Amino acid sequence: MINEYVHVRKIGAGSYGKVVLYRSSLDGKHYAIKAFHKSHLSKLRVAPSETAMTDVRREVLIMKMLQHPNIVNLIEVIDDPNSDHFYMVLEYVEGKWDNDGFGQPGAIGESMARKYLRDIVSGLMYLHGHNVVHGDIKPDNLLVAPSGTVKIGDFSVSQVFEDDNDVLRRSPGTPVFTAPECCLGLTYGGKAADTWAVGVTLYYMIIGQYPFLGETLQDTYDKIVNNSLVFPDAMNPELRNLLEGLLCKDPTRRLTLNDVAKHTWVLGDNGPIPQYLCWCKRDRLRRDNTTQDSN
Template sequence: MGVSTLETILIDDAEYLHGSDDGPPRKTSEDIIQSRAQNGFACREIPVKETKKVFRSEDENGYKMVNQYVHLGKIGSGSYGKVVLYRNIKDGKLYAVKVLNKPYMMKIRVVRSETAMTDVLREVSIMKMLNHPNIVNLVEVIDDPNIDKFYMVLEYVEGKMVCDNGLEEATARNYLRDIISGLMYLHSHNVIHGDIKPDNLLVTSTGNVKIGDFSVSQVFEDDDDMLWRSPGTPVFTAPECCQGSAYHGRASDTWAVGVTLYCMISGQYPFLGDTLQETYDKIANDPVQIPDDMNPQLADLLQRLLCKDPGDRITLQAAAEHPWVAGDKGPVPEFFCRCGFGRRKRNDFREEVQ
């Protein structure tokens, strides 16, 4: 989690949620999601399955099972749990299952008023709303009150992360178009991802990118995307988030897209110090280093994405139309979802720019 001092700090957003003396209290992400569901704003035709009972067994080969899922092995780990590959015996498909320990999560304070389990439940609530080809799909949640484990059954992306080393421009462009498409969809639905980085951008076997890990994501109301809690991962943190004060979520996500693009092209971070504080100092003060032989259009895009001033930083919508992003395919197309909420937000944006 990005912070403004040498060590991780807890930011108490209670005062921020309380609102000003002149206005009503600020709604939480959970309140906004519940209100949106009650008003029929849902992108999914098939809702996320919710299971309240866990049955443990073994298949005919001795592999452990949780309900209809056969345990095949650990494929990753996160801050609070592990990711395990399971096969569903009913449809034969593979799924990535995030396995979390509820008692442990409830002991971890992420801010004074919330635990890590609060983050998990928020992540589930957000993912229940989403349906986009460039976003990892949540299939089922298994939460048995009689056991300590909490299971999030996700679609399995069998490919890789967007970059291990530098990529060819054409590949980086294709990946970036998918990232922008998925993130524009999120922002049009008032969702801030908060942790855009290569680790959370998975490439399918067909070369499409899917955005995953919504563990620090937030939902905002109307057009107020002001947040307090420090986002994501330090080297992807925007300059305005290094100060420990409020920041605009959409602009900080856009900065992280710029850092990700820089990593995809160069295989390196644009700002990295020997310590956390030095990294933040570089993010806030150092100019981005652009090689002299870089494609001028790409260099221009990076400069605009990695603009220190969030007010002058290029927006995602403008980035979607940037000449380097458009290439031979044209601007990144809009995604038309079945809910009215995202469509209404897109129309609002068109009126603003006209």
């Protein structure tokens, strides 16, 4: 038991710790709690000047900024200075994708894929609008609520910027969703890389296979950089056009999320994607970062 939270069962593992389902004895609701050992995080180096603890603290600071219907909500952080344990209490979203009999495992059909994509784009536009790069968009990090709403989760490799300069060097995301420019070991734009990952996700939702997948990591990277996209002959031309724009190997010519939101296939019969006003607490983030730097 952690404070008022009663252990139910382990439901998964995060980048640096386990994820456990708990039930609150106060409201009876279920919550997903990410549990870490601070001593382990502090010893695990992820960059010359950063440890895993840096990543976890950054994840917390970013999630504290956010409130959006398509983003998993951070409820609270439990960090007792006299204990080695560190807990992130998160909104619990149980749902998984269901292919509903469409094609290969993972394929969910155009109608459902459009609905899911609209939710993903809405949440990611909110993030990018507040200079947050997710860094690991993929089906495993896109959770489906009982209402059918898709929520973006797992901000363990996300980055936040003070301005529109989103240049990154480290690409810690999942290889098969990695943008071509990230495979070359050079600096890259984080927002454009997120958009590529959305394209890979949409391709997977429609076809049930990844567009570029090799037998080894290097083979996968080579295919991402060099191979052409392959589409079924019978694919909807508007959908093909969207995928070609999302999966454009040149990041300067790749569709932006604003372009995606206006695309005819995305609009369908549903109209514009909902936009949400800023609720993110950037001033609080700056204060918290200053406090962290001084400790």
